[in-house]
Amino acid sequence: MSDSAVGVVGDPAVADRLRAAGAAVVEGTVDSVPTTERVVAVGRxxxxxxxxxxxxxxxxxxxxxxGLRSVTRDAVPDAVSGLDDAFTERHPLFEVDVTGEAVGTAAFDVTAVTEEAARISEYAVATTTDSVGQFRADGVTLATPAGSPGYARRVGGPVFAPAESVGVVAPIAPFQTNPDHWVVSLDGLSVSxxxxxxTVALYADGDAVATVACGESAQLCRSGTLRVAVLEESCSRFR
Structure with missing residues (x-):
């Protein structure tokens, strides 16, 4: 184990396992993240x-x-011991704005979906320079590379490796027989x-953050970068 302390957020049992393996640990919470140079984050x-x-x-x-090439809880001690030799992947983060007001941040995906079951709405998706598509559907998800193997994949989107601000647009249960999916820059992308x-609810990484009325739009703006350690213990994002 490295002599420097490692932060742990999300599971006290993982912190205990690291201590038992000889690591110096600083425990934190989702409301108080440790200021260590390395942090073990358990769960999305x-x-x-x-x-x-x-x-x-x-x-x-x-x-x-x-999408983040996670390790398992059992593999955490070995993963932390190998951090000095880790490869670093960089994943884009996005601020989510509704009618110009910031409502949340997304590392994985942003989803607009009707609140009532069996109801559909009509959505338009656009980049800063082009119209991407307009369709009737239960909703639409905009996924980062980290989120591409998740819900976006379950509704037919592709899985892809980290790329600068690039993500996938995937309609949810669209009212058409052969729906499109689009790989576009998420920076400046909007859904209206x-x-x-x-009523259309807006979710960022699974958390409800706002509602979007007819004529309103939600926009993604690049806000930062998440640095992720890739180790021998990391899973594949493609299987």
Whole structure:
């Protein structure tokens, strides 16, 4: 183990396991992220908390999804002991704005979806320079590379490696037989509600952050970078 302390957020049992392996540990919470240079983040909520904190540590994601090449809880001691030789991946983070007001930050995905079951709405997606598509559907998800193997994949989107501000747009249950999916720059990407038929809720990394009314839009703006350690213990994002 390295002599420098490692922060742990998300699971006290993981902190105890590291201490038993001889590591110096600083425990934190999603509301108080340790200021250590390296942080073990257990779960997606912990990863997002670390990503949006003032500090900029090298992160070891644990059980936080294939998109970040997570390690398992059992593999954490070996992963931390190998951090000096880790490869660093950089993942984009995005601020989410609704009608110009910041409502949250996304490391994985942003989803707009009708609140009521079996109701659809109409959505338009656009970059800063081009119209991407307009469609009727239950909703739409905008996924970062970290989020591409998650819900976006389950609705037919591709899985891809980290890229500067690039992500996937995937309609959810679209009202068409052969729906498109798009790989575009997420920086400046917007989704707007085009019909006043149902209440549309907006989620950032699974947390409800706002509602979007007809004629309103949600926009993603690049806000930072998450540095992730890739180790021998890291899973593959593609399987």
């Amino acid at each position: 909520r912990a990863v997002r908390a670390v990503a949006t904190a003032v500090v900029d540590p090298l992160v070891v994601p644990v059980d936080a999804g294939r 509600v085009e019909r006043d038929e149902a």
